[in-house]
Amino acid sequence: MSRDFDNTKPIYYQLMHRFFHKICSGHIQPGEKLPSVRETAVDAGVNPNTVQRTYMEMERMGVVESKRGQGTFVVNEPEVIKQLRLQLAEEQMDSFIEEMKSIGFTPPEILQRLQTKITEKGE
Structure with a gap:
């Protein structure tokens, strides 16, 4: 972990x-x-209390469980994993759209750029 x-x-x-x-990518099953x-x-490279808070928050969200x-x-x-994956996708899309709007792209322009990029990558 970086x-x-x-x-x-x-x-x-x-x-x-x-x-x-x-978890969503399958690196942790x-x-x-x-x-x-x-x-x-x-x-x-962080304090153990920070990690403990991370684990407690993930448990509160129902993603992990302590034994x-x-x-x-x-x-x-x-x-639960499916919902987490969808949640992460929504957050990424929201961030991307807001960033594109902040540099002057309209929704149709954003969609066109995205379609072009997907086509370029062959996916």
Whole structure:
């Protein structure tokens, strides 16, 4: 996990989204154990309390579950992962659209540019 953080967002929030991306992309599977708080803190170069907050927030959201004495695990519920993936996609699209509007593109222009780029990439 990289130590590069955006100063405009809380670190726990950024760590949480890094885990979300790993979960949604399949790098961390449903039912898989997450690294320990201490291990994640060392890897990310942050305070263990920050990682603990990250894990607690992910648990509150229903994405992970803690098992006393065993650690923190990604929930083994495909619907939760599907909803998380859709949520991340919505956030990315909202951010992209707002950024494009801020530099003067209209919605039809944004759509045209996106269609062109998808065609160029062959997807």
